[in-house]
Amino acid sequence: MKLIIAEKNDAARQIAERLSTGKPKKDKVYNTAIYRFEWKGEECVTIGLAGHILAPDFCDSVLFDKKLGWYSVTEDGEMLPADIPDGLARPPYDTKRKPFLADGISIKGWKLESLPYLTWAPVIKLPAEKELIRSLKNLAKKSDSVIIATDFDREGELIGSDALNKVREVAPDLPVARAQYSSFTKAEITQAFDNLVSLDQNLADAGESRQHIDLIWGAVLTRYLTLAKFGGFGNVRSAGRVQTPTLALVVERERERMAFVPEDYWQIRGMGAAQGAAEDDRFKIAHKTARFTDKDAAEAAYGHVDGVATATVAAVTKRSRKQQPPTPFATTSLQAAAAAEGISPARTMRIAESLYMAGLISYPRVDNTVYPATLDLGAVVSDLAKINPALAPVCKKVLAGPMKPTRGKVETTDHPPIYPTGEGDPSALDGGQRKLYDLIARRFLATLMGPATIENTKLELDVNGEPFVASGDVLVTPGFREAYPYGLKRDEQMPPLEQGDAVDVFDIKLEAKQTEPPARYSQGKLVQEMEKRGLGTKSTRASIIERLYAVRYLKNDPVEPSQLGIAIIDALSQFAPRITSPDMTSELDGDMTRVERGEDTEEHVVTHSRALLAGVLDELLKHTQELGDAISDAVTADARVGACPKCGKDLVMKTSAKTRGSFIGCMGWPDCDVTYPVPSGVKVSPLEGEAAVCPECGAPRIKCQPFRQKAFEICVNPTCPTNYEPDLKVGECKVCAEAGRHGDLIAHKSEKSGKRFIRCTNYDDCGVSYPLPARGKLEATGETCPECGAPIVVVNTARGPWRICVNMDCPTKEKKPARGRKTTTKASAAKKTTAAKKTAAKKTTAKKTTAKKSTTKKTAADK
DNA sequence: GCAAGGTC
Numbered sequence: 001m002k003l004i005i006a007e008k009n010d011a012a013r014q015i016a017e018r019l020s021t022g023k024p025k026k027d028k029v030y031n032t033a034i035y036r037f038e039w040k041g042e043e044c045v046t047i048g049l050a051g052h053i054l055a056p057d058f059c060d061s062v063l064f065d066k067k068l069g070w071y072s073v074t075e076d077g078e079m080l081p082a083d084i085p086d087g088l089a090r091p092p093y094d095t096k097r098k099p100f101l102a103d104g105i106s107i108k109g110w111k112l113e114s115l116p117y118l119t120w121a122p123v124i125k126l127p128a129e130k131e132l133i134r135s136l137k138n139l140a141k142k143s144d145s146v147i148i149a150t151d152f153d154r155e156g157e158l159i160g161s162d163a164l165n166k167v168r169e170v171a172p173d174l175p176v177a178r179a180q181y182s183s184f185t186k187a188e189i190t191q192a193f194d195n196l197v198s199l200d201q202n203l204a205d206a207g208e209s210r211q212h213i214d215l216i217w218g219a220v221l222t223r224y225l226t227l228a229k230f231g232g233f234g235n236v237r238s239a240g241r242v243q244t245p246t247l248a249l250v251v252e253r254e255r256e257r258m259a260f261v262p263e264d265y266w267q268i269r270g271m272g273a274a275q276g277a278a279e280d281d282r283f284k285i286a287h288k289t290a291r292f293t294d295k296d297a298a299e300a301a302y303g304h305v306d307g308v309a310t311a312t313v314a315a316v317t318k319r320s321r322k323q324q325p326p327t328p329f330a331t332t333s334l335q336a337a338a339a340a341e342g343i344s345p346a347r348t349m350r351i352a353e354s355l356y357m358a359g360l361i362s363y364p365r366v367d368n369t370v371y372p373a374t375l376d377l378g379a380v381v382s383d384l385a386k387i388n389p390a391l392a393p394v395c396k397k398v399l400a401g402p403m404k405p406t407r408g409k410v411e412t413t414d415h416p417p418i419y420p421t422g423e424g425d426p427s428a429l430d431g432g433q434r435k436l437y438d439l440i441a442r443r444f445l446a447t448l449m450g451p452a453t454i455e456n457t458k459l460e461l462d463v464n465g466e467p468f469v470a471s472g473d474v475l476v477t478p479g480f481r482e483a484y485p486y487g488l489k490r491d492e493q494m495p496p497l498e499q500g501d502a503v504d505v506f507d508i509k510l511e512a513k514q515t516e517p518p519a520r521y522s523q524g525k526l527v528q529e530m531e532k533r534g535l536g537t538k539s540t541r542a543s544i545i546e547r548l549y550a551v552r553y554l555k556n557d558p559v560e561p562s563q564l565g566i567a568i569i570d571a572l573s574q575f576a577p578r579i580t581s582p583d584m585t586s587e588l589d590g591d592m593t594r595v596e597r598g599e600d601t602e603e604h605v606v607t608h609s610r611a612l613l614a615g616v617l618d619e620l621l622k623h624t625q626e627l628g629d630a631i632s633d634a635v636t637a638d639a640r641v642g643a644c645p646k647c648g649k650d651l652v653m654k655t656s657a658k659t660r661g662s663f664i665g666c667m668g669w670p671d672c673d674v675t676y677p678v679p680s681g682v683k684v685s686p687l688e689g690e691a692a693v694c695p696e697c698g699a700p701r702i703k704c705q706p707f708r709q710k711a712f713e714i715c716v717n718p719t720c721p722t723n724y725e726p727d728l729k730v731g732e733c734k735v736c737a738e739a740g741r742h743g744d745l746i747a748h749k750s751e752k753s754g755k756r757f758i759r760c761t762n763y764d765d766c767g768v769s770y771p772l773p774a775r776g777k778l779e780a781t782g783e784t785c786p787e788c789g790a791p792i793v794v795v796n797t798a799r800g801p802w803r804i805c806v807n808m809d810c811p812t813k814e815k816k817p818a819r820g821r822k823t824t825t826k827a828s829a830a831k832k833t834t835a836a837k838k839t840a841a842k843k844t845t846a847k848k849t850t851a852k853k854s855t856t857k858k859t860a861a862d863k
Numbered sequence: 864g865c866a867a868g869g870t871c
Contacts, residue, residue: 008870051869058865110864129870155869211868218866226864233864240866357871365870540867547866 002039003143004046004179005136005163007150009033010363011184012048015149018189019044032135039193047139049150054162055128056211058121058219060108110223112624118220119614123212125162133166140167140174148199149179149192151414154592157200158207164199183413185374205602206592212602213588213609214241220613221579224620225568229628231635237568238551242536243544244572245582247553249529251561251569253521260517265291266298268305270508272461272470274495275310277504283494285311285505288460288467291513301466302510308464313501315460322451325480327408328417329443330369331538332531337443338436339524340487344557345542351436352418360424361440365539366415369408375416377403377448383422384441391441394483398448406447419444439486446484453477457494463505470494520558533582534589552638567634571627576616636667641686641716642700643693647672651700651716653684664716676716677774682706687713696721718774719749719756730758730780730806731791735766743768745791747778758791758806770806787811 006012013035016024020037024046027034035046107118127133140146146167148160164176177196181188218240225237268287273279287305292298327333334352335345343351352364371377378399385395408417420441429437455476461468472492475481481488497503521529523545530541548554553565561569573580591609594600620627639652641664649668656663664676678684682704686692691713694701699717706712715722728747736743743762749755756772763769772778776795781803783792790807805812 049869050871053869056866151869159869207868211866214866214868216866220865222865236864238865242867353871537868539869544867 001139001143002042002044003139003146003167004044004149005146005160005167006046006048007156007159008050009048011149011151012046014184015189016044016046018184018186019193029135029138031131034135034139045139045143046149047136049132049136049159049163050129052155052159052162053127053129053132053136053166054125056123056208056215057126058107058118058215059124060106060121110227112224112227112621115220115224115617115621116614118223119216119610119617121216123215127166136163136166137170140171143171143174145175145177146171147177147179147193147196149181152180152182154203154207154210154596157203158211160199161201161204161208183372183415185372185413188413200596202598203596206595209592209595209602209605210588212606216606216610217241217579217613220617221572221576224617225571225627225631228624229631229635231631236551237564237631238547239568239572239579240544241579241584241588242530242540243548244569244579245533245585246526246530246535246544247548247561247565248569248573248580249533250521250526250548250554250559251566253518254561254566257517257520262514262517263293264295265293265513265515266295267291267511267513268298268302268466268508269511271506272311272459272468273504273506274497275502275504277495281495282506283470283472283492285459285461285463285468285470285508288469298510302508304466305463305468305505305508306510308505308508311461311463311468311503311505313459313497313499313503314462314467315499316497317458317460318455319458320453320455320476322453323479323481324451325406325446325449326443326484327369327406328371328419328447329440330366330408330410330417331364332527332541333369333408334364334418334440334443335527335542336524337486338439339522339527341435341439343432343436344523344546345527346546347432348436349542351432352440355429355433355437355440358424359421360426360429360437362417362419362421363415364418366412366417367410367538368412368415369417370411371405371407371419371447372413372416375419377405380419380422381445381448384420384445387422387424388426388441391445391483394445397482398445401449403448442484442486446480449480449483450477452479452481459494459497461503461505463508468505520560522558526559534585535582563634563637564631567630571623571630575619575623575627578612578616641684641702644668644672644674645698645700646674651676653678677718679704679714679775694720694722714775723775723777724749724756725778728778728780730778730793731782731784733760733762733766733768734784734789735768736760736762739766741765745770747772747793771808772806773802773804776802785810785812 004012004015006015012033013024016035016037019039021039022037024035024037027036027045029047032047037044105114105117107114107121146164148164150156150160150163160178167174167176176199178199179192179196181192218238221239221244222236225239226235228237231237267290270285271282272285273282287301289297289301292301329337331349335348338348339345349364352361355361356364381395381398381403385392385399388395418440420437426434426437426441453476455474457472457474459470461470472494473489474491474493475488526545527541530536530544531538535541536544545554545559548565552562553568554560555562569580578584591600591605595602595605636650636652639654640650641653642651643649644651644666647666647668649666649672651664651666651674653662654665655661662678664678666672666674668674676699685703685705687701687703691701693699694715694717697715697717697720699715699720701713701715703711703713718724725747729744730747731745733743733745741762743760743766745758745760745768747756747758749757756774758770758772760766760768770790773795779794779796779801781792781794784790785792785805785807788805788807788810790805790810792803792805795802795804807813
């Protein structure tokens with residue numbers, strides 16, 4: 001039997017289909033899909049891997065000793081020189097700069113002292129896809145020859161080489177060959193398998209050099225930054241060959257914005273309309289001098305038009321222009337287009353993967369922007385019409401047309417550009433999937449359609465001697481726009497006016513403006529910029545940006561660096577500039593090309609890189625204190641929500657050590673005891689200028705961003721009059737009424753805790769009291785709860801009014817979990833609830849830990 | 864607890 005190893009299941013299936021005379025038989029070894037067929041009279045089987053099946057990692061069971069070098073300790077305490085493959089690890093004998101630390105240095109724990117050793121630590125390869133490796137070995141034992149048929153590129157050669165090594169463990173003498181193909185056409189696949197070559201170990205070594213260099217630099221710098229100022233577990237400060245230059249791009253743009261000096265300019269604008277036209281038919285007019293840089297000139301011109309009610313049409317010009325249909329989607333252009341529709345690149349890839357797996361779209365990781373001749377475009381369009389009723393009319397038009405597809409600049413033959421397969425059931429898709437599927441389907445149709453024609457009407461007006469202009473675009477021939485409305489501006493229809501006509505003018509205003517700094521990157525633009533600079537690959541860029549958000553170097557969208565992100569770039573560009581520049585990637589590319597060509601070796605390239613890193617680390621270790629302080633200051637600055645009304649120091653977001661909950665506290669603690677609760681369910685950020693201080697109580701006002709809802713601004717102080725009406729009567733006490741006396745229920749706030757509650761004026765007799773939510777201005781309704789008789793109040797949260805029965809024990813509360821954290825009125829009940837909460841918190845933590853563990857395990861098993 | 868690259 002001939003064993004054919006492909007990089008992914010899809011490739012395994014396609015190879016089987018192309019080589020087989022009949023239909024290949026789908027089968028399974030353990031849980032792995034395989035395809036059996038006959039080729040040239042021989043029994044064959046293809047198996048698809050899942051990319052890399054081995055993952056490089058440090059060999060952390062070894063220790064370092066200056067005499068022995070790397071060694072391991074046996075159970076009996078015997079010290080044996082470590083058996084390190086490849087000879088890649090070399091103790092730093094040749095770096096005289098660094099004094100040796102005591103013997104027995106381990107690289108296992110994260111310690112600053114061990115980093116010089118980590119720089120030189122041996123790298124081994126651990127199985128990452130255990131299931132697949134098991135299946136692979138099982139097949140290898142039954143085979144009498146093997147063909148490596150992974151993708152024809154550097155990583156593919158490495159994946160093939162790793163697979164071969166695993167095969168060799170059970171079948172050391174199995175004859176091996178390599179099939180090189182760049183597309184899945186029958187001709188290309190047949191040609192590749194008819195002309196087998198041998199595995200290119202140099203190419204695989206080049207790939208492995210990249211793996212090692214990325215791991216070593218990434219691990220050493222990440223551990224260094226994390227340890228320079230340890231911020232507690234879960235606060236890793238990462239660095240890497242791709243992520244750090246990407247972050248630097250964002251920081252650089254932010255610096256340009258900060259350095260930008262705005263310039264004043266003036267605009268004169270208003271509205272115009274054909275005489276007697278309805279208000280809806282008005283159009284914007286502006287002075288022909290779009291930007292006056294001279295204030296006097298602007299005021300002089302405005303003096304001529306201020307209060308003028310009519311103008312004359314001086315000229316009408318019509319010009320039509322063509323908008324060409326877009327090119328087919330490759331990964332980056334899909335990510336950019338989806339980002340413009342509010343789907344982040346990382347989410348785009350997750351959704352695209354699910355659509356691909358469900359068979360609705362073609363393979364989503366492609367650079368190719370030219371449809372292959374073998375793709376039957378017409379068949380796809382008619383299939384698309386069948387499963388998408390909404391697209392059927394436009395599909396019909398496409399089929400009736402000449403159908404000449406557009407083409408982009410990049411042409412490869414491994415995969416077609418991303419297109420809808422015309423199969424599956426799009427009506428079953430959920431929101432995000434549907435949105436992305438529509439984008440892909442409509443883009444595909446657009447690439448087969450004609451240009452759009454847009455007619456522009458330009459009006460020149462004479463407003464009391466001053467030249468004004470108005471302009472409107474109208475889509476006259478929709479062309480591809482019929483299928484692809486994304487980013488299309490709304491029509492601005494100008495009325496049918498002619499030279500000499502009179503026009504009404506309104507609301508002419510002189511506006512003082514300032515020039516704007518360069519815009520921040522959108523996530524889509526950032527992906528494109530990374531591609532332009534050679535950072536990352538189509539498969540990794542999205543996840544790398546996501547990672548930068550996860551470690552809180554980046555925030556918001558458009559992309560903005562945090563103070564921490566800026567501090568990291570400042571520190572690294574000063575002491576480790578290699579890692580902040582995209583040059584490291586281009587240099588690595590050069591190194592790898594030489595390894596590929598046999599002009600250099602993996603060992604030499606990696607060792608050279610280790611030596612460079614050793615120098616960088618030396619430099620960094622001299623400035624750990626300084627760098628740690630900078631990181632620490634930046635983290636504080638990121639947590640700042642405003643100034644303390646009591647002592648003026650910074651108020652920051654803090655995490656309670658006991659409850660792990662967050663609160664807003666003063667940096668002056670313990671001298672200043674000002675604290676506020678954090679609004680729940682929202683992302684909090686500081687405001688600037690006048691808006692940052694509450695005029696009523698002096699506490700900071702903050703911006704709250706709920707998930708996918710409009711942001712709002714509130715005062716952080718829950719007992720501020722802007723949030724709360726004190727001493728409000730919300731009803732009458734039922735218990736007192738039954739006892740034949742009168743008691744009023746009044747809303748209070750505690751001086752001590754700042755907590756809000758309702759209490760009866762005869763509390764000493766009846767003991768009636770109810771808790772209130774921390775925030776939201778109260779309103780009495782005069783109504784009582786039909787279930788329990790307690791008063792009903794309206795709490796005006798910034799997200800809208802919220803009507804509640806104040807009794808926490810009321811049966812109406814059973815239906816939905818309490819939103820507030822307030823406990824019941826009685827002290828015992830309060831205790832109980834607190835205890836329950838603690839248990840719940842513990843449970844959640846335990847759950848999280850287990851979940852995390854199992855995920856780790858799962859990932860390890862998957863890899 | 865670390866990177867970046869494949870892919871599920």
